[in-house]
Amino acid sequence: xHLKRFSSAVAIFVSAVLALGTFPxxxxxxxxxxxxxxxxxxxxxxxxxxxxxxVANNKLYALQQDLDATQQEIDQAEQDIAELxxxxxxxQERLAERLAESYKQDSSGSPLSVLVGVSDFEELVxxxxxxxxMIDYDxxxxxxxxxxxxxxxERRDELAEQEAEQQRLVDEQKQTNAEIESKVAEQQAYxxxxxxxxxxxxxxxxxxxxxxxxARLAAEQEAQNNAQNNTDTGNNGGNNxxxxxxxxxxxxxxxxxxxxxALAQVGKSYVWAAEGPDAFDCSGLVTYCYGxxxxxxxxxxxxxxxxxxxxxxxxxxxxxxxxxDLVFWGYGxxxxxxxxxxxxxxxxxxxxxxxxxxxxxxxxxxxxGNFAGGGSPV
Numbered sequence: 001x002h003l004k005r006f007s008s009a010v011a012i013f014v015s016a017v018l019a020l021g022t023f024p025x026x027x028x029x030x031x032x033x034x035x036x037x038x039x040x041x042x043x044x045x046x047x048x049x050x051x052x053x054x055v056a057n058n059k060l061y062a063l064q065q066d067l068d069a070t071q072q073e074i075d076q077a078e079q080d081i082a083e084l085x086x087x088x089x090x091x092q093e094r095l096a097e098r099l100a101e102s103y104k105q106d107s108s109g110s111p112l113s114v115l116v117g118v119s120d121f122e123e124l125v126x127x128x129x130x131x132x133x134m135i136d137y138d139x140x141x142x143x144x145x146x147x148x149x150x151x152x153x154e155r156r157d158e159l160a161e162q163e164a165e166q167q168r169l170v171d172e173q174k175q176t177n178a179e180i181e182s183k184v185a186e187q188q189a190y191x192x193x194x195x196x197x198x199x200x201x202x203x204x205x206x207x208x209x210x211x212x213x214x215a216r217l218a219a220e221q222e223a224q225n226n227a228q229n230n231t232d233t234g235n236n237g238g239n240n241x242x243x244x245x246x247x248x249x250x251x252x253x254x255x256x257x258x259x260x261x262a263l264a265q266v267g268k269s270y271v272w273a274a275e276g277p278d279a280f281d282c283s284g285l286v287t288y289c290y291g292x293x294x295x296x297x298x299x300x301x302x303x304x305x306x307x308x309x310x311x312x313x314x315x316x317x318x319x320x321x322x323x324x325d326l327v328f329w330g331y332g333x334x335x336x337x338x339x340x341x342x343x344x345x346x347x348x349x350x351x352x353x354x355x356x357x358x359x360x361x362x363x364x365x366x367x368x369g370n371f372a373g374g375g376s377p378v
Contacts, residue, residue: 313375327374
């Protein structure tokens with residue numbers, strides 16, 4: 001009786017799983033292999049756009065720095081002109097007073113000031129000489145101040161023209177960046193939509209495979225039960241389980257290295273221009289991780305590369321890289337066209353904010369044609 005009830009239950013189960021296993025894909029559904037190719041292509045395009053945005057961001061940063069420097073120079077020129085105006089006013093006032101003093105006349109029209117206290121002709125000549133020298137000196141000083149003021153005003157006007165041109169370049173670059181950001185957002189939405197479809201389809205296929213396997217095992221069990229003619233079959237272990245402990249734990253202690261901080265960010269989102277703590281772009285991750293240890297690193301991948309190079313720490317042979325070093329990629333391997341940066345953690349791997357839809361991950365260090373070297377920024 002026990003075996004009969006068991007056989008009936010198996011038969012019902014087999015029917016159910018076979019029904020599930022033969023459930024068709026939605027009409028017009030793309031096979032998962034083709035969909036995977038589409039997802040891969042969409043991701044490649046998304047990465048390309050993200051890199052393009054990083055380069056554009058570097059260019060905008062450099063243009064903005066140039067504009068800021070020009071504006072500071074204009075401010076300094078304005079300050080210098082104001083000081084010269086004050087000095088010129090003082091000089092002109094002093095000259096006017098000296099002229100007035102030198103040319104005071106009595107009622108007959110003869111000069112008196114230089115004759116006061118004069119005892120002989122030689123002293124008179126001396127007094128007149130020095131009085132004229134002082135007037136000449138004041139006149140020369142006034143003219144020098146005027147000339148310097150004119151030069152500064154001309155320089156200020158040149159800087160104003162330069163500022164206008166630089167502002168135009170900044171505005172154009174901002175527009176370019178906005179267009180690229182729009183492309184990135186559109187491509188990210190497309191990629192995430194495809195990826196969601198792929199994951200749903202893969203889950204459906206996995207469920208179908210599981211149902212088919214369950215049906216196969218149930219059929220085998222049914223056959224074994226029938227062959228044994230009502231004998232007990234307690235051998236149907238089939239336990240193919242067993243769990244694995246990844247051993248990946250977090251002690252929760254304070255970070256002791258940039259690598260510790262970087263690894264703690266793995267799994268967080270990629271957002272352009274973000275600097276943590278919940279999302280990052282590639283250079284923002286570097287700025288954040290070093291910032292947690294008290295270092296101020298510019299949020300700008302080209303600037304980070306320039307910093308490493310200026311310190312003499314840049315190396316191209318990965319054998320010389322140390323954990324915590326930055327690693328860079330530039331178009332054609334050029335150090336003047338940096339588009340991506342990450343943090344080397346040793347063992348040929350690095351942590352980086354990869355791209356929208358992927359986020360912060362650990363990757364194997366790729367040193368192909370675009371690898372631009374690496375090194376410590378401190």
